[in-house]
Amino acid sequence: MSLRIFGAAALAGALAACTGTASDAASSPAPSGSPAADASAPAVAPVLLTPEARDVHSYAVPSVARVTHVALDLSADFDAHVLRGTATLDIKAADDANQIVLDTRDLRIASVTDGRGRTLPWKVGESHPAHGAPLTVGLDGTDRIKITYATAPDAPALQWLSPKQTAGGKYPYLFSQGEAILNRSWIPTQDSPGIRQTWDASITVPKSLTAVMSAEMLTPEGRPASGDRHTFRFRMDKPVAPYLIALAIGNLEFKALGPRTGVWTEPGMLKKAAWEFADLPKFVDAAEDLYGPYRWGRYDVLVLPPSFPYGGMENPRLTFATPTVIAGDRSLVSLVAHELAHSWSGNLVTNATWDDFWLNEGFTTYFENRIMEKLYGKRRAAMEADLGWSGLQEAIKDAGGPSSPDTQLHLNLTADRDPDAGMGEIAYEKGATFLRTIEKAVGRERFDEYLRGYFDRHAFQPQTTAGFLKDIRAHLFKDDPDLAKRIGLEQWVYEPGIPDNAVHVKSDAFPAMDMAAKEYAEGGLVASVPDDVSTQERVRFLNRLPRDLSRERLAALDERFDFSHAGNSEIRFAWLMLALGNRYPPAAESAEQFLTSQGRRKFVAPLFEVMMNEGDWGQSLARRIYAKARPGYHSVTSGTVDEIVGWNGA
Structure with a gap:
């Protein structure tokens, strides 16, 4: 258990010390150049202290003491399947705060010292199967602590692959996957999406391998370390949610797709991946045209080995993507549109807790479809939106029906539930449908203007459902509160099921597929089944068969x-x-x-x-x-x- 011995004076001081406000103010082996830090990125991001922003899946008490920066110095041991080294944390705390509580999971802590090397008192509390264990460190007046540690060989955020599990079959591979609360198994920090942190890293690996991270690469070729090892250095100067710190190590090569876009993958996959994602520069341009400047410098994609568990992960500057999207015909590239859209919804404005996961994924699914429409036309976008609607109906059934609380957008995840429980189609597709319903009510032009302002107002900050509702009332429905009532904002986010006013985008291509499926099921000839159709139409046909x-x-x-x-x-x-x-x-x-x-x-x-x-x-x-x-x-x-x-x- 954590040793929470903070008094009322510490809490009062922390409210001033810790919240803060956001300021208003090519084919090389590894691209390192990036624009200067965005002026709107605060050095210390705010935290939200309202009741609905309390993260029950973290041991942290950010109202008293919080992490603002993480500096990693780690070495990868592919024989032992261990990362070992140090994490140096910058702390912002109330004047009389005497300790900080961090999140860990199965880390082997060797020592904790302050910035001058003095030993600090520390204790690892009782472990929870999903949350891991709290690491409580006595501050003794310091604002910097250094933790020497090693990960466990089976750390759930890390997957160590043998050479035979890779495309090339010659070199080992490591990648991380931190969402939702897995990064605490390789980084001792406050692992809560509402506690944004800047970070840097030095990663030492065998000379045959390359390290990449979700940050600016400072040493493209790596610097000699010792013997047959070299070190790669990275920097993220914008505060991000800690689940977005990501690492991959392998036999990797890079191909530029434009001045600020490119693809990383194993050499044998590079040509196919580069062809599949050739439109990457157009994706970034389309997204910027919709909702404002891309604020992260580069946008690259890392195509991972097949064991990657998700379609993609929106790690800043470097989307991690599954090779299952490489279809050879660019028919599945909407995944890249989705992960790119997260650069605004999720990475720029982040759900403060996992109860509001829909603020990340619902916004992103809506945004993704807008990118696809801009690049590939309304017909393609409508097909993908209609497939999403069908997926939503199935998700509602799987959740137990429209009365199930798991069909709400704002969830009420208890501390004993893994936040992964909220990461289903409901957050994605009901969230996107909600936004389409607002768009229809106010008009696309007004809604786009609102979303651009929303991303600007809350850039590099956490957000809650209550905060979003307050913002949209103040900026979109200020002159027409009755329209907000007719849309039923609270019903959409706080009640289960799908409201009657939901906008269902229907594809004009699907009736033919539905008829073909019906006729074939009733004994029609296989020769009559359409042949030359899109991936989306073929999927619709198969899904409509009995x-x-x-x-x-x-x-x-x-x-x-x-x-x-x-x-x-x-x-x-x-x-x-x-x-x-x-x-x-x-x-x-x-x-x-x-x-x-x-x-x-x-x-x-x-x-x-x-x-x-x-x-x-x-x-x-x-x-x-x-x-x-x-x-x-x-x-x-x-x-x-x-x-x-x-x-x-x-």
Whole structure:
């Protein structure tokens, strides 16, 4: 347990000391140049002290003592699967605060000293399965502490890959995934999205490998360290939520896609990745045209090995992306639009707690679709929005129906619930639908103007649902409060289900797909099924087929379209959901290949779930495949699937 011995005087002083306000005021191996620090980025970002901004998933007490800067000096040990070194933290505290509480998870703390090397008292409290353990450090008047430590070999934020788990097959690989509260397993800091911190890092790795991070790279070639090792240095001069500190180490190469964009990946994947993301400069330009300047300098993409658990992660300056989006036809690049949009919604303005995860993802999903419309037209954007609507209906069913509290935008996650519980389609698609509903009510031009102002007013700050509602009333509905009432702002965010005024964007391409699915299910010829259609239309067709097709009907589709070997991950996933649910024998081999070649939770978890629902046939198949696939999954994915299949380590 944390040793919280702060008095009333300390709390009162901290309110003044810790809150603060935001000021208004090419093909080289590694791009390092970036514009000067944005004038609107405060040296110390504010924290919110309102009741709804209290983060129950962090041990930190930022109202008394908070971290403002993290300096990492770490060495990667690929044999022991350990990062070891130091984290030096700058502290802002009330005058009479005598300790600070940090978040840790399974860290091996060796010592804690102040800025002059004096030993400080410290204690690690009782550990929680999801939250880890509090590290309480006595300050003794210092505003800087240095923690010497090592990570655990199984730190959940870190995935150490053997050479055979990479595309090249020759060198090992390491990547981190910090959202929501996993970064405390490799960085001892206050791991709460509402406590934004600047940071820098020195990362020492074997000379055969390159380190990249979600920050400006200061040493593109690395500096000699000792023997066969070299050190890479990084700097993030803008305060970010700590879950956005990200690291990857591997045999990496870079290709510029424009003066401020490019792609990193393993050498064998570089050509394909660069082709797939060739429009990256256009994405940035389109986003800026919509909602104002990109404030992070560079925007690059790192294509990770297949075990990465998400489609993408919006780490500042360097999006981490799954290779499953490399379809060879740029049909899945909306993922990049999504992660880029996070540079405004999420990275620039961040949910203060995980109860308001929708402020990150709902805004971003809406923004993503606007980028896609600007670049690829209304028809493409409408198809993707309509697929999102269908996904929302399924998510509501999975949550227990429209009366389930988990269908609210603002959640009430208790301390014993992992914040990952709120990271589903509800936050993404209900949030985006809410914003589209506002847009329809006020007009796109007015809504765009409001959003540009919103991002400016709250840049580099945390936000809550209550804060957003206050802002939108003050700036968008100031002269028409009755319109805000008719939209039902509170109902949208604080009540379950989907209000009746929800805007459903309908694609004019999908009725033909729905009819084709209906006709085929009723015995139509496979030759009549449309062939030359987009990925989105093909996914719609597969999703609209009844879940109880005969083996003969499935075989005819598979023979014509070769769905079992589809290289497009979205089409392959939609097919396997249908085929496995019908116990279609050829789907077993396809599922095994798909599930052992990538670890994206969006695909993996539902497929194991559908197999587990298919009696002995599906359950034995699921457990056999999972035993083979699990060693290659990140903890984010395996933690979910363990529960689905009842994994006991056997």
